[in-house]
Amino acid sequence: ESVEPLFNEQKERGKTKARTEPKPVPAIEEQTVDHSKQEAYRVRIVWKNVIFCSILHLKAIYGIYLIFTSAKIQTIVWGFLMYQAGILGITAGAHRLWSHGAYKAKWPLKLILIILNSSAFQNSVFEWVRDHRAHHKFSDTDGDPHNSQRGFFFSHVGWLLCRKHPDVMRKGSRIDIKDLEDDSLVQFQKRHFLKMVTLFCFIIPTVVPVYCWEETWKNAWYVAIVRYAFVLNIIWLVNSGAHRWGQRPYDKFIKATENAGLSFLSLGEGWHNYHHVFPWDYRTAELGKFQTNPTTAFIDFFAKIGWAYDLKTVPLSLIRKRANRTGTRKNNHEGEVWGW
Numbered sequence: 001e002s003v004e005p006l007f008n009e010q011k012e013r014g015k016t017k018a019r020t021e022p023k024p025v026p027a028i029e030e031q032t033v034d035h036s037k038q039e040a041y042r043v044r045i046v047w048k049n050v051i052f053c054s055i056l057h058l059k060a061i062y063g064i065y066l067i068f069t070s071a072k073i074q075t076i077v078w079g080f081l082m083y084q085a086g087i088l089g090i091t092a093g094a095h096r097l098w099s100h101g102a103y104k105a106k107w108p109l110k111l112i113l114i115i116l117n118s119s120a121f122q123n124s125v126f127e128w129v130r131d132h133r134a135h136h137k138f139s140d141t142d143g144d145p146h147n148s149q150r151g152f153f154f155s156h157v158g159w160l161l162c163r164k165h166p167d168v169m170r171k172g173s174r175i176d177i178k179d180l181e182d183d184s185l186v187q188f189q190k191r192h193f194l195k196m197v198t199l200f201c202f203i204i205p206t207v208v209p210v211y212c213w214e215e216t217w218k219n220a221w222y223v224a225i226v227r228y229a230f231v232l233n234i235i236w237l238v239n240s241g242a243h244r245w246g247q248r249p250y251d252k253f254i255k256a257t258e259n260a261g262l263s264f265l266s267l268g269e270g271w272h273n274y275h276h277v278f279p280w281d282y283r284t285a286e287l288g289k290f291q292t293n294p295t296t297a298f299i300d301f302f303a304k305i306g307w308a309y310d311l312k313t314v315p316l317s318l319i320r321k322r323a324n325r326t327g328t329r330k331n332n333h334e335g336e337v338w339g340w
């Protein structure tokens with residue numbers, strides 16, 4: 001039955017000898033790429049993104065001025081809370097839950113996370129996770145969307161301002177994203193992405209200060225913009241700074257580093273050397289919960305009320321063994337905070 005169309009097509013083309021079996025498709029790994037026929041890679045800038053990103057940052061600078069001169073204290077506190085919420089939507093949602101499956105979540109928690117995630121406006125979870133899985137699988141090569149070998153600027157934001165390297169698509173096509181295709185909330189967000197980010201990233205953050213404590217529209221809008229630009233840059237720093245500055249106690253042969261300052265700002269995602277070595281650990285770090293890893297505390301809270309479960313960790317013995325084999329520090333780190 002399934003080979004019918006093939007027969008017909010071949011007959012139409014006047015071929016007499018019809019094949020009885022379809023030609024086996026080579027496994028993706030076997031599909032060799034003829035590099036001599038590939039066009040040389042050329043950076044193609046996406047000007048729309050350059051303009052959007054520049055305007056956003058210029059407005060954010062003006063917003064910082066308004067914060068210091070005329071915004072109400074409640075609006076600033078609100079902006080701070082929205083920053084924390086947006087980061088959690090990325091760290092606990094797109095990153096630890098959807099990219100790595102480091103824990104499982106019941107639907108009320110997933111709903112919270114998809115809303116928080118939309119408030120951060122960082123591409124849909126679907127796109128974010130696909131890029132992030134490529135980042136782990138092909139770290140710091142051309143298959144990594146934000147390949148840090150191409151410099152600080154490229155891995156920070158440059159990669160969002162130009163077309164992707166063909167290796168991202170070619171190698172990325174091997175990445176399994178079936179779980180995302182089956183996740184109805186992820187698909188819902190993908191379908192309604194623009195509506196969701198307009199509501200949660202821009203409308204709600206602006207309207208709340210105006211209606212709740214009579215902030216001016218201008219101040220409310222600009223504080224929302226500052227918060228958005230801030231969240232973007234903190235998360236981008238994980239790709240740029242945390243592949244450059246800091247220690248490598250677990251694996252000195254990779255670029256990812258431990259960066260305490262960034263962990264503080266990103267609610268626990270700066271322990272990046274650990275994370276690249278043990279990506280399935282829901283803590284994305286060996287130690288530290290409250291000061292430098294509030295995302296872990298957030299997930300633990302939901303585990304307590306039963307909305308998060310199957311939290312995956314790595315046994316200390318395995319961490320030590322690996323650190324001793326490939327890390328920069330040897331033995332005796334009992335009670336010591338790694339990476340400081």
Ligand code: ST9
Pocket residue numbers: 046049087090091095121122123128130131132134145159160161162163164165168169171172173175232234235236238239265266267269
């Ligand atoms: C934003 C995202 O900011 C930031 C992500 C940050 C990631 C941080 C990671 C942190 C690491 C760990 C810590 C986590 C937590 C950190 C917390 C810290 C607080 N695989 O993309 P397209 C294929 S967004 C497989 O259009 P172009 C696919 O077929 C800010 N296939 O490529 C796709 O078609 P479709 C707002 C892939 O045309 C097709 O290629 N957003 C993959 O080169 C085309 O894909 C923006 O400013 C893959 N990985 O354009 C820019 N990728 O999608 C939004 C692609 O239909 N983006 N394919 O399946 C864009 O405008 C464009 O994507 C582009 C590239 C211009 C950048």
Ligand code: ZN
Pocket residue numbers: 135238239243256272276
């Ligand atoms: Zn990384």
Ligand code: ZN
Pocket residue numbers: 095099100132136275279
């Ligand atoms: Zn990751």
